[in-house]
Amino acid sequence: MTVKDSKLVTTEELAEMDAQTSYTSPIFGSYASDVEMPETELNKMPIEPRIASEMIREYIGTEGNAHQNLCTFVQTYMEPEAAELMKDTLEKNAIDKDEYPMTADLENRCVKIIQNLWHANQDEQPMGTSTVGSSEACMLGGLAALFRWKALAKKAGIDIYSDHRPNLVITSGYQVCWEKFCRYWDIEMRLVPMDAEHLYMTPESCMPFVDDHTICVVALLGITYTGCYDDVKGIDAALTEYNKTAKVPVRIHVDGASGAMVAPFIEPDLEWDFRLDNVWSISTSGHKYGLVYPGIGWVMWRSKEALPEDLIFWVSYLGGEEATMAINFSRSASQIIGQYYVFMRNGFEGYKEIQKRTLDVARHLVQGIKDLGIFIMYEEASEIPILCWSLDPKAGKKWTLYDLDDRLRMHGWQIPAYPLPENMQDVTCQRIVARADLSMTMADKFLKDMKAEIANLDNATVIGSADTNIAPKKSFDHSGR
Numbered sequence: 001m002t003v004k005d006s007k008l009v010t011t012e013e014l015a016e017m018d019a020q021t022s023y024t025s026p027i028f029g030s031y032a033s034d035v036e037m038p039e040t041e042l043n044k045m046p047i048e049p050r051i052a053s054e055m056i057r058e059y060i061g062t063e064g065n066a067h068q069n070l071c072t073f074v075q076t077y078m079e080p081e082a083a084e085l086m087k088d089t090l091e092k093n094a095i096d097k098d099e100y101p102m103t104a105d106l107e108n109r110c111v112k113i114i115q116n117l118w119h120a121n122q123d124e125q126p127m128g129t130s131t132v133g134s135s136e137a138c139m140l141g142g143l144a145a146l147f148r149w150k151a152l153a154k155k156a157g158i159d160i161y162s163d164h165r166p167n168l169v170i171t172s173g174y175q176v177c178w179e180k181f182c183r184y185w186d187i188e189m190r191l192v193p194m195d196a197e198h199l200y201m202t203p204e205s206c207m208p209f210v211d212d213h214t215i216c217v218v219a220l221l222g223i224t225y226t227g228c229y230d231d232v233k234g235i236d237a238a239l240t241e242y243n244k245t246a247k248v249p250v251r252i253h254v255d256g257a258s259g260a261m262v263a264p265f266i267e268p269d270l271e272w273d274f275r276l277d278n279v280w281s282i283s284t285s286g287h288k289y290g291l292v293y294p295g296i297g298w299v300m301w302r303s304k305e306a307l308p309e310d311l312i313f314w315v316s317y318l319g320g321e322e323a324t325m326a327i328n329f330s331r332s333a334s335q336i337i338g339q340y341y342v343f344m345r346n347g348f349e350g351y352k353e354i355q356k357r358t359l360d361v362a363r364h365l366v367q368g369i370k371d372l373g374i375f376i377m378y379e380e381a382s383e384i385p386i387l388c389w390s391l392d393p394k395a396g397k398k399w400t401l402y403d404l405d406d407r408l409r410m411h412g413w414q415i416p417a418y419p420l421p422e423n424m425q426d427v428t429c430q431r432i433v434a435r436a437d438l439s440m441t442m443a444d445k446f447l448k449d450m451k452a453e454i455a456n457l458d459n460a461t462v463i464g465s466a467d468t469n470i471a472p473k474k475s476f477d478h479s480g481r
């Protein structure tokens, strides 16, 4: 190809582009700022970096303030030093252990730190890895359970290829990653219903669903909808009894997407982790209460036995070999480095202080919302900093939580209304996930805005919804479903 090729940029065009990038024109006074943001095809010509970045910044700037997004569990603040460190390490590929051995070492340190937080016994040779998030971590936890079940069921003479599929037992308040897992690997998902008294799974509600084809019970430490914890200790005790006569012992995977990084600091005596004999794997999101920006999760297995060899791939590392368990291959190591920074920076006491203060803010919000006297609280930040409420029908309001959700958005607050899952779907809730960057001042501002909007709705003459069905009946679904 030559410079005469019409598809290539000509020397004259290049000269003109250079002239444009003299950085003397103000961004929005420049010729290049007239460029259209590409929608389906690349633009023909490159444009100046500061113009491209400013235009994209403006475009995404319209979508709301992450600090006021109170529906997400995912971190919206890291210290500038952490953000800088992560930015400076974006180019490192986490899978290249041999090329980046020091980064791989930091990942291994994080694995050990988390195992210790979750009371793994190092004599049992616990295993673990970072992932992209809880979803990948849950997939790996579920796959290990499936592989273990297949091997043991075969030995026990159970026909694993019969039309009786393997099953997984989980609360109906599950997050969508488990539905994906079950669908992708053809597993029957056995949903344990919740009821108004038990917005979580108990041994009594769970055990009737367990049988010879159960690959594991998934217990949630932080049900996505409400923030409640499943009764892991009770389920563990029930499984110990069950396993005494079972053909195939049934173990627990704890999906601690949110709670597994709160409980160790706030309720150290609560037994939900590897202290319980049947808890064989645990996953969490580093990017939730692990306090890192999105893109990191962790999964740990209590022992070598808990992680079947077939799930391990070996990569070269420092002249030897390192086990990898991942669904993804390449991804940036910067989140791992960010996680290590937060561990090193905060230490145990720092984490405890942050989680405790976040809980204080959440409980302050609980009180403020209760004081309004028109809501039923379903979760009062009793364990993780999550509160969840519905409108008390006795309050006799003509508006719904969907209307309130709408009004609060005018102040920038994102607190979607949504129905609870199966068995409770007639209850519409709103949920706040308090995070480290929600200060008491912001919480008070929220309460003030909420009060004002309730008054506005009470005084509105045309409001629709409850009476007329004008307002949307479906909003954000917290399960990801």
Ligand SMILES: Cc1ncc(COP(=O)(O)O)c(C=O)c1O
Pocket: 073, 132, 133, 134, 135, 136, 138, 174, 175, 177, 220, 222, 223, 224, 255, 257, 258, 285, 297
């Ligand atoms: C209980 C539970 N499991 C899994 C996930 C998926 O987490 P991630 O977004 O880290 O993949 C979530 C997300 O909210 C969750 O609440």
